[in-house]
Structures are given as C-alpha cells and as structure tokens.
Amino acid sequence: MIHLKNIEKVYRTDTVETLALHNISLDIAKGEFLSIMGPSGCGKSTLLNIMGLLDEPSAGVVNIENETITGFSDKKLSRFRNRKIGFIFQSYHLINDLPVLDNVELPLLYRDVSGAERRRLATEALEKVGLSNRMKHYPSQLSGGQKQRVAIARAIVGRPDLILADEPTGNLDSAMGNEIMEILEQLNRNDRTTIVMVTHDEGMARRTHRLVRLFDGSLVSSNSFYND
Amino acid sequence: MFKNYLKITLAVMRRRKFFTFISLFGISITLTILIVLTAFYEHMFAGKYPEVYRDRSLFSTMIEETDTSTGGMRRGPMSIYFIKKYISTLKTPEKVGFSSSPNTVNTYGNGKKLKLYYKYTDANFWEILSFEFLEGKPITQQHFDNNEAVAVINDETRDDYFGKGVSATGKTIEINGQNLRVIGVVRGSPITRMMVSADVYMPYHLQKVDPLTTSFNGAYQPIILAKNERDLPLVQAEFNEVVPRIPLQQDGDFKPHVLNAKLELYFESFMMSGPFGGSGNGEAQRRFYIFATLFALFFMSLPAINLVNINVSRILERSSEIGIRKAFGASSKTLVYQFVLENILLTLMGGALALIIAAVFLWWFNASHFIDYADLAINWTVVIVTIALSLVFGLMSGVFPAWRMSKLPIVEALRA
Numbered sequence: 306m307i308h309l310k311n312i313e314k315v316y317r318t319d320t321v322e323t324l325a326l327h328n329i330s331l332d333i334a335k336g337e338f339l340s341i342m343g344p345s346g347c348g349k350s351t352l353l354n355i356m357g358l359l360d361e362p363s364a365g366v367v368n369i370e371n372e373t374i375t376g377f378s379d380k381k382l383s384r385f386r387n388r389k390i391g392f393i394f395q396s397y398h399l400i401n402d403l404p405v406l407d408n409v410e411l412p413l414l415y416r417d418v419s420g421a422e423r424r425r426l427a428t429e430a431l432e433k434v435g436l437s438n439r440m441k442h443y444p445s446q447l448s449g450g451q452k453q454r455v456a457i458a459r460a461i462v463g464r465p466d467l468i469l470a471d472e473p474t475g476n477l478d479s480a481m482g483n484e485i486m487e488i489l490e491q492l493n494r495n496d497r498t499t500i501v502m503v504t505h506d507e508g509m510a511r512r513t514h515r516l517v518r519l520f521d522g523s524l525v526s527s528n529s530f531y532n533d
Numbered sequence: 534m535f536k537n538y539l540k541i542t543l544a545v546m547r548r549r550k551f552f553t554f555i556s557l558f559g560i561s562i563t564l565t566i567l568i569v570l571t572a573f574y575e576h577m578f579a580g581k582y583p584e585v586y587r588d589r590s591l592f593s594t595m596i597e598e599t600d601t602s603t604g605g606m607r608r609g610p611m612s613i614y615f616i617k618k619y620i621s622t623l624k625t626p627e628k629v630g631f632s633s634s635p636n637t638v639n640t641y642g643n644g645k646k647l648k649l650y651y652k653y654t655d656a657n658f659w660e661i662l663s664f665e666f667l668e669g670k671p672i673t674q675q676h677f678d679n680n681e682a683v684a685v686i687n688d689e690t691r692d693d694y695f696g697k698g699v700s701a702t703g704k705t706i707e708i709n710g711q712n713l714r715v716i717g718v719v720r721g722s723p724i725t726r727m728m729v730s731a732d733v734y735m736p737y738h739l740q741k742v743d744p745l746t747t748s749f750n751g752a753y754q755p756i757i758l759a760k761n762e763r764d765l766p767l768v769q770a771e772f773n774e775v776v777p778r779i780p781l782q783q784d785g786d787f788k789p790h791v792l793n794a795k796l797e798l799y800f801e802s803f804m805m806s807g808p809f810g811g812s813g814n815g816e817a818q819r820r821f822y823i824f825a826t827l828f829a830l831f832f833m834s835l836p837a838i839n840l841v842n843i844n845v846s847r848i849l850e851r852s853s854e855i856g857i858r859k860a861f862g863a864s865s866k867t868l869v870y871q872f873v874l875e876n877i878l879l880t881l882m883g884g885a886l887a888l889i890i891a892a893v894f895l896w897w898f899n900a901s902h903f904i905d906y907a908d909l910a911i912n913w914t915v916v917i918v919t920i921a922l923s924l925v926f927g928l929m930s931g932v933f934p935a936w937r938m939s940k941l942p943i944v945e946a947l948r949a
C-alpha cells in the first residue's frame with residue numbers, strides 16, 4: 306500500500322535548520338493497521354503528513370498503491386487525496402461555518418456525486434459513528450468526542466483505501482477514546498481499510514497490528530502484534 | 534456544488550456581520566447614488582414626454598448683440614419677429630416651432646387661488662411635440678387665422694380649476710383677465726422641461742406686445758426639428774451662414790456691430806456657458822460625459838478599495854478552511870473558483886440591494902410631487918455597467934488572495 310524510501314524532511318528557517326525526519330524507510334501492507342509512537346516533536350505528524358501527501362519530503366521516494374508521487378500536478382495530487390486518503394486530525398479540523406452533514410459531505414463535493422447521493426452517503430457515515438441525530442448541529446455545538454466522530458465520518462464517507470489518523474483519541478477521555486478505537490478497528494476489519502494511526506497511548510497501539518517507534522526523526526523499532 | 538458554496542457564503546456573511554454590512558453597504562450605497570444621479574440626469578436631458586424627439590431638435594435660448602465701439606451688449610431671448618424671419622425660413626429643418634418662456638399668473642377657479650405657469654405657442658409647437666391629449670385637440674393654424682381666444686390646459690389644471698375628472702373642453706378659463714375657451718387637455722409634463730412645460734398654453738396672437746414688435750429681443754424660444762440626427766450639423770451650418778448677413782438694428786445710442794446667435798443641442802442650450810457650455814456641436818456634452826464617467830469611477834473606487842480590503846482579510850482568515858478543503862481533495866483551482874463565486878454573490882447582493890433602494894427612492898420621489906409629473910426611472914444600462922464594474926472589482930479583489938491562499942502548503946494552512 307505505502308512504500309517510503311529514505312525519506313528526509315528538513316525545515317529551514319532564517320536561523321535554524323531542523324531535521325524532522327531522517328532516512329525513514331517503511332512499507333505498509335494493504336489492510337494493515339499500523340500505529341506510530343514517539344516523544345513529542347520526534348516527527349510523527351510530519352511523517353503522517355508526508356504519507357498523506359499534505360507535505361513533501363526534502364528527499365526520498367513516496368510510493369502509494371504502486372504510484373510514485375513525484376512531480377504530481379496540483380490537480381493530480383488533489384484527486385489522489387480525494388479518492389484514496391481519509392484524514393483524521395488531532396484537533397478535528399472541522400469547518401465551523403458548516404453544519405455536521407455538510408462537513409461530512411466535503412470529500413464528495415470534489416467528486417462527481419449528486420447532491421442527493423452525497424446526502425445519503427454522509428448520513429450513512431454519520432450513522433456508522435452513531436451521530437445521525439446531530440446532522441444539523443454546528444461543530445461548536447458538539448463535544449470533543451462528537452467532533453472527532455464527525456471527523457471520522459468525513460474520513461470514511463468516500464470509502465478511501467487509506468485512513469491516516471493523527472492522535473485521534475489524544476483529546477478525549479479513555480471511554481471516548483475506546484469508542485473511537487472500536488470504530489477504527491471495525492473499519493479495518495470489515496472494509497479492509499489500511500489505517501496508520503499516531504498515538505501516545507501504549508494500550509491503543511497494542512490493539513493495532515504493528516507499532517513503529519520514532520525518535521528524533523528516525524525509526525528506532527518495529528513490533529508486530531499479530532499474536533492476538 | 535453551487536448550493537454548497539452559496540451556503541458557505543451565507544454562513545461567512547452571517548458570522549462576519551460587521552464586514553458583510555460594510556461591504557454590502559459600500560457597494561449598495563455607491564450603486565444607489567449612481568443610479569439615482571443618472572435618473573435625475575435623464576429626467577433633465579433625455580428625450581422624454583412630450584419631447585420624444587429632443588435628440589434631433591435644436592434650441593436657442595439667447596441672442597447677443599454687441600456694440601464693439603462702446604463695449605455695450607444686449608443679451609436675451611428672441612422675438613417672434615426674429616424667429617419667423619431668420620429661423621423659420623431655414624431650408625434644412627423639418628419644422629420650426631416656438632413658445633414663450635414660462636410665466637406665472639394667479640387665477641381663481643373652483644373657489645381657490647391657483648398659481649399657473651402659462652406659455653404662448655405657435656401651431657407648429659403642437660406638431661413637433663408628442664403631447665398626449667386626454668380630451669380635445671391642440672392649437673392649430675385655424676385658431677390663429679380666426680383670431681380665436683382658446684387655451685390648452687394640462688390635467689392638473691383641469692382638476693384644480695374645473696374639478697377632478699370633470700370634462701373641460703368647451704368651458705371657459707380666465708387668464709390675465711381674458712376669457713379663453715378650453716380646446717384640449719394634455720397629460721402634464723414636469724416643469725424641468727422648460728421649453729415645453731406649462732399649465733396653460735395659448736396661441737401667441739393673444740399676447741399683446743411681442744407679436745407686433747420688429748425688435749430682435751423678445752420672450753420666445755424656438756424648437757427646430759431636424760429630419761434626423763445626422764442633419765443637425767447641416768441645420769446649424771445653415772443658420773451660421775445666415776447670422777452674419779442679418780442687418781443689425783440701431784436702438785437709440787446702442788449701435789450693435791456683432792450678432793451672436795446659434796442653434797444648440799438641448800444640453801448645451803441648457804448649460805448656456807461655464808465648463809459644459811459649448812460651441813453647439815455636442816462637444817460640451819461629450820465633455821460632460823467624460824467628466825461624469827471619471828466622477829463615477831472615482832466615486833466607485835472608494836467602495837472598491839474597501840471591497841478589496843475586506844476580500845483579502847476575509848480570505849486570509851480562512852486558511853484553516855482552505856487547508857481542510859485541500860486535504861480532502863479540493864484543487865487550488867476549485868478553491869479559487871469558490872472564493873471568486875463568493876465575491877460575485879456578495880457583489881450581486883449589493884447590486885440587488887442598490888436596485889431596490891434606488892427603485893423605492895425614485896418611486897417615492899415621483900409620488901412626492903416635489904416635481905409635478907416627475908418621471909424618474911432606472912436606467913438599466915447604468916445598472917448593468919455599474920454592477921459589471923463591481924463584479925470586476927470583486928473578481929480582481931477575490932482572485933489574487935484566493936490564488937495566493939490556495940497555493941499555501943496544506944500543513945501551514947491547517948496550522949494557522
């Protein structure tokens with residue numbers, strides 16, 4: 306599904322140069338549920354953003370579904386993101402001016418899908434995360450857990466092959482976090498959606514297939530939990 | 534897609550009420566003022582009832598005689614004698630008519646005192662103008678031949694003098710101590726059309742002095758109707774050849790050497806002199822149009838700058854939305870399209886608001902009888918041009934920031 310080869314990421318400001326990622330090579334199989342852990346600032350989000358084509362590496366090769374992503378035009382990149390990838394962000398990133406249903410419809414807006422079909426798919430996705438009774442609410446009227454479930458509905462509404470989740474439970478209490486985790490597990494199990502999740506929670510990480518650890522921009526270890 | 538954009542536009546407008554108000558207000562007030570000003574301009578200068586042929590008519594409000602030895606000068610409207618002898622005899626016009634400058638008279642009718650504007654006219658006057666007769670007929674040559682004491686009045690005068698809706702034809706109205714038989718009632722026209730508007734019209738032979746004088750000076754204004762607009766310069770040229778050959782009249786110590794008289798388009802005869810008074814060939818009106826256009830552009834530039842400002846800040850503050858949309862598949866082009874559409878919607882709303890305000894204002898003005906028979910109307914060309922211009926401003930102010938924002942790396946847009 307995803308092949309990363311010798312990925313480097315350098316952030317340059319006027320005075321300093323930060324090496325955010327150093328020589329990362331990683332293969333993620335189709336249908337795999339992978340977790341990434343590491344201390345704050347070690348480059349987890351940076352890595353996830355590169356996988357999701359939100360950011361470009363300074364060097365190295367990104368290959369998703371046998372396509373090497375280099376020199377893609379803006380149009381091609383946006384198509385790719387739209388069809389293949391669903392994001393879940395730590396801070397939800399919902400559009401506050403739009404009600405829940407419209408937020409969930411967003412990925413479909415950039416596809417050739419009729420309004421009625423958009424509505425139907427978005428309603429279905431909201432039912433999956435148990436929020437069908439909040440469709441007309443605005444993000445500001447929701448709790449953190451509800452917002453994150455809206456974000457999940459938005460990520461899955463277009464049935465992407467790959468879901469990238471950056472600390473999806475980071476802002477939630479353990480009960481809520483558990484619920485979110487269950488939704489992700491179901492997606493992975495039932496739809497064979499590939500999931501990459503950044504987490505600070507060892508327990509959550511243990512529920513995935515494999516855990517990789519980052520330290521100071523480098524991959525330091527990789528554990529598989531296929532024994533469960 | 535469009536519905537979705539409309540929704541977000543309205544949401545953003547609602548959320549940022551103050552800015553929405555400022556930009557809508559800026560657009561609407563400017564457009565309203567432009568629409569109202571052009572309505573007034575057209576009311577004054579366009580060919581409207583009953584002067585529908587104003588565009589192919591020429592006028593002359595003044596003649597000027599100068600005694601170059603003493604520097605003495607005499608200036609004023611012309612006499613019937615002058616018009617008949619030197620203007621009615623021109624070959625190129627289709628028709629020449631004339632009427633006296635409007636005067637007022639007090640009369641008593643229906644138990645109340647009325648102040649009426651009256652005019653003396655010739656018979657051609659009624660053929661050149663497109664008066665709508667509510668009853669009766671216009672003044673004709675026959676009335677002059679038979680020396681009849683007749684009058685044409687407008688509907689308001691009929692209502693005031695004889696009673697509302699009462700037929701007036703055949704009845705008698707008293708003006709300046711003369712009893713006149715009413716032969717017709719016309720729909721009135723606003724007094725701003727000074728060459729033609731009055732409450733009471735009478736054949737000029739009822740006037741005491743002017744018809745007998747052989748002096749050049751009097752109280753009359755000719756209307757010269759050309760066969761078509763292209764003929765206007767021909768008529769002017771013909772008259773310009775006549776003028777130098779007119780023998781000037783000595784009047785006591787005043788011995789004029791130079792006669793200055795010309796036939797002008799309505800606008801120029803109205804302005805007479807000053808920055809927009811002119812040579813009579815349309816130059817002055819062109820100058821006025823250029824000035825008015827520059828003024829309008831300058832006037833519109835203020836809300837345009839305001840609009841640009843608001844657009845830029847409105848788009849910049851939405852970097853997070855832009856990041857989110859891009860993360861889920863919006864291309865830069867789609868985003869630019871979205872923001873431009875938002876601007877167009879905002880501008881169109883401003884334009885629609887302006888139209889409503891202007892329409893209500895003009896309706897109110899027409900109904901207020903501030904000017905009787907006012908017929909101010911919206912000029913759709915001006916509406917379309919101004920809205921198109923606002924759209925151009927809206928586009929210019931929307932495209933650049935939208936394009937810049939759409940190029941922002943997603944990660945940065947999301948962080949903001």
Ligand SMILES: Nc1ncnc2c1ncn2[C@@H]1O[C@H](COP(=O)(O)OP(=O)(O)OP(=O)(O)O)[C@@H](O)[C@H]1O
Nearest residue numbers: 316317323324325344345346347348349350351352
């Ligand atoms: N735009 C940027 N400019 C400069 N440095 C950056 C930028 N973005 C990230 N960094 C640096 O890159 C490193 C990795 O950042 P990243 O956000 O990937 O960390 P993280 O592992 O996700 O941390 P956290 O767990 O706190 O979310 C950090 O040292 C950070 O300061």
Ligand SMILES: [Mg+2]
Nearest residue numbers: 349350351471
């Ligand atoms: Mg992070």
